Amino acid sequence: MNSSPDTMTRTAIDQLEGYSMNAGRSDSAATRGHHVSAVVPAVRPVVTATSSSRLEQTVKFQTKSLDFFYGDNQVLFNVSLDVPEKSVTALIGPSGCGKSTFLRTLNRMNDIIEGTRHTGDVLLEGTDVYAPQIDVVLLRKRVGMVFQKSTPFPKSIFDNVAYGPRVAGLKNRLRLAGIVEESLKRAALWDEVKDRLNKSAMALSGGQQQRLCIARTLATNPDVILMDEPASALDPASTARVEDLIFELKQNYTIVIVTHNMQQAARVSQQTAFFFQGELVETGDTRRLFTNPTQKQTEDYITGRFG
Amino acid sequence: MSSASTSSMPLASTGASLCRTLSVQRLKEGLIRTGLFACAGVSILTTFGIVAVLFSNAVYDLSPASTSVNGQVQHNAAFFQQVSIREFVTETRWTPQFSEKHFGILPLVCGTLLVSGIAALIGIPIGLCSAIYLSEYSSPRIRAIIKPVLEVLAGIPTVVYGYFALVFVTPYVLRPFFHDLLGFDVSLFNAASAGIVVGVMIIPMISSLSEDVLRSVPRSLREAAYALGSTRFDVSTRVVVPAALSGIIASFLLAIARAMGETMAVTIAAGQMANVTANPFHSVATMTSYIVNVSLGDTEIGSIEEKSIYAVGLTLFLITLSMNIVSQFVLRRFREVYQ
Amino acid sequence: MSDLEVEYAGLLRQRHRIARCFEWCCLIATSSALLFLAVLLAGVIWQAWGWLDLQFLTGFDSRRPSSAGLLAGIWGTFWLILFTTIFTVPVGVGAAIYLEEYSREDWFTRLIKLNLANLAGVPSIVYGMLGVTAFVRMFGMISAADGVTMVISLGFGTLEIPLPLGRCLLAGSFTLSLLILPVVIIASQEALRAVPPSIRHASYALGATDWQTIRHQVLPAAVPGIATGIILALSRAMGETAPLIMIGALTYLAFAPGSLNSPMDAIEDPQRVLDAPFDMFTSMPIQIFNWVGQPKADFQHVAAAGILVLLILLVAFNATAIVIRNRAQKRISW
Ligand SMILES: Nc1ncnc2c1ncn2[C@@H]1O[C@H](COP(=O)(O)OP(=O)(O)O)[C@@H](O)[C@H]1O
Ligand SMILES: [Mg+2]
Numbered sequence: 001m002n003s004s005p006d007t008m009t010r011t012a013i014d015q016l017e018g019y020s021m022n023a024g025r026s027d028s029a030a031t032r033g034h035h036v037s038a039v040v041p042a043v044r045p046v047v048t049a050t051s052s053s054r055l056e057q058t059v060k061f062q063t064k065s066l067d068f069f070y071g072d073n074q075v076l077f078n079v080s081l082d083v084p085e086k087s088v089t090a091l092i093g094p095s096g097c098g099k100s101t102f103l104r105t106l107n108r109m110n111d112i113i114e115g116t117r118h119t120g121d122v123l124l125e126g127t128d129v130y131a132p133q134i135d136v137v138l139l140r141k142r143v144g145m146v147f148q149k150s151t152p153f154p155k156s157i158f159d160n161v162a163y164g165p166r167v168a169g170l171k172n173r174l175r176l177a178g179i180v181e182e183s184l185k186r187a188a189l190w191d192e193v194k195d196r197l198n199k200s201a202m203a204l205s206g207g208q209q210q211r212l213c214i215a216r217t218l219a220t221n222p223d224v225i226l227m228d229e230p231a232s233a234l235d236p237a238s239t240a241r242v243e244d245l246i247f248e249l250k251q252n253y254t255i256v257i258v259t260h261n262m263q264q265a266a267r268v269s270q271q272t273a274f275f276f277q278g279e280l281v282e283t284g285d286t287r288r289l290f291t292n293p294t295q296k297q298t299e300d301y302i303t304g305r306f307g
Numbered sequence: 308m309s310s311a312s313t314s315s316m317p318l319a320s321t322g323a324s325l326c327r328t329l330s331v332q333r334l335k336e337g338l339i340r341t342g343l344f345a346c347a348g349v350s351i352l353t354t355f356g357i358v359a360v361l362f363s364n365a366v367y368d369l370s371p372a373s374t375s376v377n378g379q380v381q382h383n384a385a386f387f388q389q390v391s392i393r394e395f396v397t398e399t400r401w402t403p404q405f406s407e408k409h410f411g412i413l414p415l416v417c418g419t420l421l422v423s424g425i426a427a428l429i430g431i432p433i434g435l436c437s438a439i440y441l442s443e444y445s446s447p448r449i450r451a452i453i454k455p456v457l458e459v460l461a462g463i464p465t466v467v468y469g470y471f472a473l474v475f476v477t478p479y480v481l482r483p484f485f486h487d488l489l490g491f492d493v494s495l496f497n498a499a500s501a502g503i504v505v506g507v508m509i510i511p512m513i514s515s516l517s518e519d520v521l522r523s524v525p526r527s528l529r530e531a532a533y534a535l536g537s538t539r540f541d542v543s544t545r546v547v548v549p550a551a552l553s554g555i556i557a558s559f560l561l562a563i564a565r566a567m568g569e570t571m572a573v574t575i576a577a578g579q580m581a582n583v584t585a586n587p588f589h590s591v592a593t594m595t596s597y598i599v600n601v602s603l604g605d606t607e608i609g610s611i612e613e614k615s616i617y618a619v620g621l622t623l624f625l626i627t628l629s630m631n632i633v634s635q636f637v638l639r640r641f642r643e644v645y646q
Numbered sequence: 647m648s649d650l651e652v653e654y655a656g657l658l659r660q661r662h663r664i665a666r667c668f669e670w671c672c673l674i675a676t677s678s679a680l681l682f683l684a685v686l687l688a689g690v691i692w693q694a695w696g697w698l699d700l701q702f703l704t705g706f707d708s709r710r711p712s713s714a715g716l717l718a719g720i721w722g723t724f725w726l727i728l729f730t731t732i733f734t735v736p737v738g739v740g741a742a743i744y745l746e747e748y749s750r751e752d753w754f755t756r757l758i759k760l761n762l763a764n765l766a767g768v769p770s771i772v773y774g775m776l777g778v779t780a781f782v783r784m785f786g787m788i789s790a791a792d793g794v795t796m797v798i799s800l801g802f803g804t805l806e807i808p809l810p811l812g813r814c815l816l817a818g819s820f821t822l823s824l825l826i827l828p829v830v831i832i833a834s835q836e837a838l839r840a841v842p843p844s845i846r847h848a849s850y851a852l853g854a855t856d857w858q859t860i861r862h863q864v865l866p867a868a869v870p871g872i873a874t875g876i877i878l879a880l881s882r883a884m885g886e887t888a889p890l891i892m893i894g895a896l897t898y899l900a901f902a903p904g905s906l907n908s909p910m911d912a913i914e915d916p917q918r919v920l921d922a923p924f925d926m927f928t929s930m931p932i933q934i935f936n937w938v939g940q941p942k943a944d945f946q947h948v949a950a951a952g953i954l955v956l957l958i959l960l961v962a963f964n965a966t967a968i969v970i971r972n973r974a975q976k977r978i979s980w
Contacts, residue, residue: 112533114446135658141536151531154550154644163532167541169657170650213531220535221651332855339857340748346740347749347758350831353824354761357772360779383786436675444669453676460683462878462960464885466931467690467953470938474946475689510679540665561767568769570888571931575938595771595888602774602892608783620775624768631767635760 060085060224060254061106066120068101070113075101078120079280081273083224088246088255090265090286093275094301099258102275103226106256107143108136124224141168144217148229150209152201152216157193160201160212164220179219187215188245207238214245225249227257231264243268262302266290274298361624364617386618389611395618401581401592403615404601410615412622414581418498418591419623422573423566425502425587426509430566431559433506434513438555441514442521443543454515461511468508469575472500477576481588491588496578499587504576505569509562516561520554520638521547523645554641557634564630568623570595594623690957693950702951706900707933711944716952719933721902722815722895723884725922726929729819730826730883731876737823738830739872745831746838747860765828774892777821782893784810803917808924813894815903815927821889826879833875837868870974877967881960887931897936899928930956 061083068076075098083089091099101110108129110116122129129139141164153160161180170176180197184190189211193204201212210230217225227246231239246255246268259265265272266286273283274297282295293299363369368385387395390410398411437457441450477493477500485491485499493499524547532546548555578590579600592600598616606613705715741758749755779785787810796807811817841864849859891897904922906912912919930952937949 107534109530109534112530135662137536137538137661138655138658139536140534141654145531145534147527147531147534149527151525151527153528153531153546163545164535165650167535167537167545167661168654169661170654175650216531216535336855336857340744343740343744343748346737347744349737349824350741350758350761350765350827353776353827354765356780357768357776360776361772364775364779433675433679436672437679440669440672440676444672453680456680456683459964460679462881462885462964463686464887464931464956464960466885466887466935466938467686467957470934470946470949470953471686471689473938474693474950475685507679507682514676514679538661538665540661540668543668564767568771570769570771571935574888575935595769598771598775599888599891602894603897617775620772624772627767627769628764631764635763 057087058085059083060125061256062121062123062126063102063105064121064123066102066105066118066122068098068105068110068118069116070101071115075278076105076118077278079275079278080120081280081283083254083256084271085254086250086252087271088250088257088269089271089273090269091256091258091273091275092260092262092265092301093281095260097275098278099275100228103145103228103256103258106224106226107140107145109140109145111136141220142222143224143226144220144222145226146210146213146217146228146230148232150206150213150233152204152209152212154200154202156198157201157204157212158197161216161219163216168220183215183219184212186218186249187211188241188248189215205238207234207241210234210238210242211245214242214249218249222253224254224256227255229258229260232260239264262290274301276301357624361617361621364614365621383609384614386611386614389614390618399583401597403612404604408611410618412594412619414583415592415594415597415619416622417583417585418577418581419567419593419595421498421585421587421591422502422505422577422593423563423569425499426505426566426569427559427563429503429506430509430513430562434510434562435517435555437510437514438517438521439543439548441518443539443547457511457514460507463508465508465569465571466575468504469501469572472504472572472576476500476503485588493588494578494590496576496580496590497588498577498591501573501575501577502587504572505566508569508572509566512565513558513562516558517551517555520551520558520641523554523642524550525645551641553637557637557641560630560634560637564627564634567593567630568595568627570599574599594619598623687957690950690953693947694954697947697951698954702948703955706902707898707928707936708900711940711942711948714937714945714948716930716933716955717907718899718902718928719930719952720955721906722899722927722929722932725815725903725927726819726822726890727880727884729816729923730822731880733819733823734826734830734879735876738827738876739834741827741831742834742838742872743860743865746835747856747864762828762831766832770825770886771888771892773821773825774889776824777817777889777893781811781817781820782813800920803920805920806924811924813926814924816923818890818893818895818927818929819923821893822883822886825886825889826883829879829882830876833879834868834872837871837875838864840871841867870970874967874971877963877970881963881967884960884963885931885956887929887935890929890932891935895932896926896928897932899926903927930959 059082061081063079063081066076066079067074079098079102081089081102091102093099104110105118105122106124106129110118118130124139124143127134153163155163158177158180161183162176165176165179170179181190181194184193189208192208193212201209204212210233214225214230230246231242234242243264246257249255250268250270257265257269269286271283272286272289274281274289274293274295276297282289282293282298284294289298290302293302359369363385365386367388368383394410395412398409399413400409400411401414402409437453441453445453473496477495477497480503481493481497481499486493528546528550529542532542537545573593574596577593577596579592579596580590581592581597582589584591597619601612601616701713702715703720704717705713706717707719708714745755745758749758794809796805796809798805798807808814845863845867846859849863854862901907902922903925904918904920905925906918906922934949934952934956937945937952
């Protein structure tokens, strides 16, 4: 029931934190099927039509004719997109075209906005995330999200990173400390903050705050990370660090990133989807899309004729 | 540009009429401005008046040296010119109306703390919970109904609360439960009934101030918390409330200061026994109820008994003022953090 | 999938249960406040049932519960609120205009703003102490023993102003005015601030002076907001008891201020109108307070009847404020 490459990284954490020492394996095995099955769908290998270079790739997320409405205002029209596993998918398009909205349908963040509705399907590993039996709390834990504006909680650095595991029910300080360290290391922030974990996160620089938010997301142990213009408020140096980080992370996580910056999309992503006025105009291998767009609108956009 | 041609043209003689002249119009404007300034000054005068009155009667008499009552020359002396601050602070009896006079503020402060403590116990949890409900849970429609109703609670005169405490809370809530069921000795006038109604009285204050504070926590923090797999409970209690904590505490302080200054409900329901007790079912006198009770009686102007209310008033004023100042400072700091 | 994930999943049901409990707690807390209000109103109506009649509204207080009436309190409250309005409105609105339209952000303005915030938090009884000293006794500058009376002759009667004022209605109104002034100023400031700057700029561009701009453009636009704030503040003054007791309002009084018992009296004998502000007085909440403290059990019903009258008046006041606000919102839409 779990995707195999995933196990590798998890085991790494396990060893680091000594989970295997922990008793209660049999309990876990018993509960596993019962509570989790609805949320963690089985993996179905799907041949992605978009990436011709890789022969067969597992699809992590899939939307099928997705329409989305804020009240009566429809902002997404018939969007069908496959997001391959363990790669970076970039969403580009002029502002207001619905990129953020699309991203937020993937982890149901739009649920908390009054008066929104959708039609069509959003499938995570083949299971509709909007199905009634889906627990949205678990879904969001598995599908993490990083926002444009860094949003550290007004707490210490440690408490920020430990937030997710804590609300999920982890109380053991040692294990928390292990997760915090591991997450900060993966977010390439550990060396900068290891001496001041108990200081307020608000005192960090903008770039550090954003990496902290990434670390905070990693701490909840997601498989997918959604990033909504994560570097657009950062200076070039910090942007470069975040980009490097995304490049690293794609080995273990499926990443969907919204970006305004086409160079960034070209640098970090394998697949790119171009949105225009709520429609998915074109999607495909990043290099192909930037060098040889099939649609006129895409070409206009990437050559800077509008947007 | 035609700069050359303009300079060659003769200057139009409008310059003079643009100059400031002392006209009736200007005079009128100036007078109005001064009048409005004076209006604004009234609030400063009020503060000055309050401080002067309390100081002059309690600490050091500033009024003209002597006044004649019944032909006698009488020297005015403020309360603390007759009673040492030491006695005021350390003595444990407050009996200015008896022949053997003691002036220890402790029983009155104790009564005030008891009543406002009970009020806080009622008002803070309910006020905070309804603030959380209004800001985190309720739909705008429900909110639009609940908020005005809560404000009605704030608009009810305090005598009405006193009446309710005496006529309903004590006989129908406290007596059946604590006396008949649990065997406590509940007197007709007691701190608990007064505390309960004062607690209800401060609910609207706490809930509206705290709700403002909670709402000013940026939406982005809530979204970030949801995105990490939080339930609404997690978001409210682990992110929003902690982020707003200083502001929330400031609203508690304001409300408790209000409870301490609350007069009529306490005068009606809590009785007037100035004693040091922590028993909520006993009659207590608070600072405010003492002042009212002295005012209701026939006290001779200038007597130590009459002066004592100013000493009590000064104590009350200083306590509530400092709580207000602290909470305003905290609230201002809080607002700066979130713009 | 690691153990930890499984552990989390196992805890999930409990987390949702806690979250639901918490929501219920908050809902119950909110409704308990509303429930209290309902019980209070129901209790008062129940106690007042059968006691609120014409005799109660037109009779004076009595030692017998069955014949006790609220008339002295009704007139007392009427005069108190009338004079409080007369004093508060010009001063409060004037101060707000100065603070919003004239003052620069200097130390004096900051001082006034800080001061207003603190004055709003001063217990009302402290205002009573100020009122006694400043108005009733006039700081002892004129002693009560050799007090003077200023006599001003008007066409239809004489205005006799005692100095010091003594325990008269006017002293009560002055005190209430100071008490609600901070609230009125703050509300008026908000109303003025809500008037868009473009209105001012347009007026200045036409060559209007500061005052002309305020008088003809800004104030009319802000009137609904100011009126709402003033009415709410007055309804607070209407329920105030403690400062008036300090001023020396009488708890038992069997006549109305100036012996003006019906509006007709004012026409028949205008002198009574001139006497009213300097007469002794009581007010509705003070009569209620007096009745609550009476040992005879039936006075509880009388008190409830008085409370009901007071609450009805307050509701009327607040309803007026709401109507003004709503109509203004409909009319003006910038
Ligand atoms: N909370 C909201 N309520 C109503 N409309 C919204 C909301 N958020 C976004 N929209 C609208 O949806 C459209 C798409 O917005 P968004 O997804 O943020 O675009 P992008 O991220 O591509 O700039 C815009 O027209 C915007 O006005
Ligand atoms: Mg966006």
